[in-house]
Amino acid sequence: MNALLLAATKDVVAFHVNPVLFYALAAIAIAGATGVVISRNPVHSALFLVMTMIIIAVFFLTLSAPMVAIVQVIVYASAIVVLFLFVIMLLGIDRHEMLATDDRKYQRPAGAALGLLTLGGLIATVIGNWQLGPQTSSGRALSAIPTLDGVASTTAGETDQIRPLARTLFTQFAWQFQVTAVLLVIAVVGAVVLARRSTRPARTEVSA
Amino acid sequence: MNPVLFAVLNTELEKPRIDWPIIAPVVALFVTALVIVLLRAILRTQPKLVYQLSIAAAFVGLVTSGAFVGNEWRIIHRSGIFQTFSGAIAVDGMTVFVQAIVLIATALGVLLALGYLRREGLETPEYLVLLLLSATGMLVMAHANDLVLVFVALEVFSIALYILAAFDRRRAESQEAGLKYFVLGAFSSAIFLYGIALTYGATGSTSLTEIATQLGVVDPKAHTGLLVAGFALLIVGLGFKVSAAPFHMWTPDVYEGSPTPVTAFMASATKVAAFAAFLRIFAGAFAQASDDWRPAIYVLAVLSLLVGTIAAAIQSDVKRMLAYSSIAHAGYILIGLQVANAGSKRNELPGTAASLFYLLVYALMALGAFGVVQSINHRGETNHAITDYKQLSKRQPLLAALLTLFLLAQAGVPFTGGFIAKLSIFRSAVDAGQYQLAIAGMLAAVIGAFVYLRLVVTMYATGQDDDPDAANEPRIKLDVGSRIALTITASAIIVLGVLPNWFLDIAHQATQLLTR
Incomplete structure (x- = not known):
């Protein structure tokens, strides 16, 4: 564990996340998020959520933020999802017919269309113009990533x-x-x- | 001791300077709420006494907080505007102006609630606690100069309001209102938070001052997509809180289902607090990037005016009608925001000042109108269909006259505050050269006048099927709290309409001091 943390820390100081690692993790995270939405059984949804949360924790590790990563696991992957499961089981909605009760036929396609529109809009505004951090007057980034009082720049x-x-x-x-x-x-x-x-x-x- | 830990403890930690006079209004309200909670716990056997004490405590707290706000105003006049708490808090005219409106709205909200709670059998100190805590969040919102603080304040007052909306748990509509507001509100908060994240990613800071500085050095043409996407999501999140179309869907249901004094508080104070953040973030921090966000606000303003006025015209329920008209009012205030930074030479009345003045008037009109509706309601929140208001002038002449005043003010009839408020919004739009927006606003005002007059006519018209005994119906006996609250709101609206200059001047001063 410690070795992993240190390795991650070293990686991140230079902000070079291995692209293969990044895309593999991103794929798993998105698969988990999709699973939350499409699975018929609410318990499965909650478990998919755990998957996404843990992958996001790994992302924080690769960004040399072990503290945030651990908080992510403790708070999100454990506490919140356990709470979800409690609620699901207490309400007894762990059967899938409860989820299939939308009486308005247009809602699902309309929701999907609006969601895709938003996603498209976000991607269109962000892609091709992606720059993090404070910029100079010409719009060039001053530094690679904004630092929070040196959170990212300390190493020890x-x-x-x-x-x-x-x-x-x-x-x-x-x-x-x-x-x-x-x-x-x-x-x-x-x-x-x-x-x-x-x-x-x-x-x-x-x-x- | 662990040497590492020891080293950490030994390094000097520059302690944050606590600027007590500045946070005193917030602390006063928070402490009052805690005192009430403690009273409730200590005097468990005497619920009646606790309730009486907590009412007294609430007013003491509100007055104390108001005195501290006045002190803030004095401090600003003595030493100018400044930031404190590492830039998290901006102390300027707008802070004081908005905090004052929030406190007035809260005090009136408490006054209106007392009789209602008695009638509905809901007399518990928790109502006052939640109201005060919600107001605490709004006071923080008014001075928040940091996006993180804006978010925390937003959550504080929203979560208290979700519970207040569902406060009358025995009524299914109240539960539904609470749940609906909670689910949609949580959703919009998440969007707002994502907007903060993207803005932080693009500018490297959550401090509004630093964002403004950062945007000042960047050529507007070089604004990254990240920044624009951040703006968009922040607009969605705030648009939800101020119930601007197309993010208004929750408003009619929540306003209708919530206990009416909660609706009155929600309609007035929440809108003021959320617009305070809207103005401070967009007209203040993002002023340099106004080309990016002004088109979006334009669309939001026109849509809100359109949806608010037209939907209000077809409602058969008074509470829903007022809810839609509050959406239209959001549209007028958005016009003020849209023209807030329009570079005009003869910009005598900046849009921000017009918006702030409109907020003051709107808060009073909304409190008054919902206050009357609440008094006309029967036990269990019935009797608010428009048909129930037939011949109200005969049955309840005083209430009918008061409601007429509040409705005429909302319509913007001269000699009421509503007229001056609308006029100043239109004037600022014309000054900024936004003639189309001004015309859209005026058209909406004309349609809106029809909406309000329809209810007035319902109350005063006589017809064939009139109940001849209407005049003999027992008059509703107003409780002291409602009487005081309605007197204050009614006279304030007339004063704002007849002698608006002093208040307009204050609103103007509030914006001149706005931190850029």
């Missing part, structure tokens, strides 16, 4: 990946980080509001 192993991340989180992004506390309070209060059994009797009369 795992701790150095985490330290700049923590540093930015508690200095540059301190307020953003603090405000997420409000989100957590809302989540708790909201869960109580929505899940609590009403103590009052249900309304009997309809009009006042």
Whole structure:
């Protein structure tokens, strides 16, 4: 594991991801994403999602961001998908007929057409004009990839990946980080509001 | 101790400077919400007392927060506009202006809710907690100068609103509204986030100031597809939140199904907060790239006007009608955004100022109109079909008169704030040379007038099948909260219509200070 991390780290400092590796992983990730959408069984969909998430974690590894990769595995591939599976099984919708209940015939083709249109539009705007990072007046990139206070430019192993991340989180992004506390309070209060059994009797009369 | 860890701990970490006066409005509301949660936990055996205390706490919190916003205004006047928290927060006129509107809308939202919650048997402190937390997110949105902060604020106020929309869990429509808003809202947030990612990829920063600087040095013709795609996705995400067509699909269903005071709050404060971000990101940070995004805003504005006014004309439900008219209002405000950076010599009224003034007036009109609708509703959210408003002038003369005022204001009749708001939008469009947009807006205003007048006529017209006993129907007794809220909104709309100059001037100052 450590060797893999180090190897990945070294690779990324120069930002030379092996193209064969990249395309192979990309193919698997896209196959997983397609599987999420087309599989009839919701449990299979969730498992396909795990596949995509893990491949994305590997992408982060190849970009010398082991910290993000591990977070990706822990949060997305584990916690969130397990939550999905819980919900699927609790609601008992792990049978495929539940998914085949769209009553409007035009929705599916229309959705597909709009999705393809968006995809085409995005590809058309991005391709041929793909440049990352700050640019000079002529539109030429100043540096290969924007750096987050040197997250990508430090090299000395795992701790150095985490330290700049923590540093930015508690200095540059301190307020953003603090405000997420409000989100957590809302989540708790909201869960109580929505899940609590009403103590009052249900309304009997309809009009006042 | 682990030597590596020790080294990390020893390296000097420059501590972020906490600018307390600037975050005080946000902190005040957040602390108030936490106090209410704690009260609820400590005094579990006395729910009545907790509810009374939490109402008092909510108003104390709102007033405190308002005082801190006033202090911000003083600070700006003393030391000019500035950024703080490593550029995450912009302290300028727009921050103060938008925060003030949000606080006013929240206070009125609480006042309107009190009677409603009693009628529907929903008197719980959680309602106030969620409302205050949502407002907290909106205050953050108003000063957010960093795309990450914009996103966090957007999520904070949206998630609180999803729950508020579903607050009346016993009513299926309320649950449906909450779920629909949540699913579509989460979807639009994801799109917005992707837009942030692409913009970051293209400019190398999430800070709006740095993005603006970066865009300033690049020749507009050399803008990469990445940047343009980022703009597009950000427009989709924000367009959803301000319910601009074609991202408006959720609006009528959610506005109709949600408890009416929530709808009033959603229609006013949410739109103000989301437009604040819209203006700050596009008219502020992306000003140098306005050739890239102005055509898209043009289309959005015209579509919103078209869909909003025409669909409002064919609704048979008052709440849905007002929902569609809020889409049309989004269209007018988008006109202001479209012409925000149009280079004109005699640009006396920049589009941003017109938009901000329109937001102020719109928030009051929406709160007032939904406030009256809420009072006319019967228990269980019935009685809001247009046919239920027949002869309302005989049955409930006061409410009918108030609703007429709010509807005329929305139609843009002179001597109401709505007239000045529409006029300033059209004037800024004409000043910027966007005659087609101005004409589209005026046409929409004419069709819109028909929509509002139809309801007014329904309330006042007499016919053959009239109920002769209509005048004897018992008058609805308004609760104190609604009475105060409706008095404030009605008089404010008239004041804004008769003496708008002071407010227009403030809106103008707010934009002059806008960080570029």
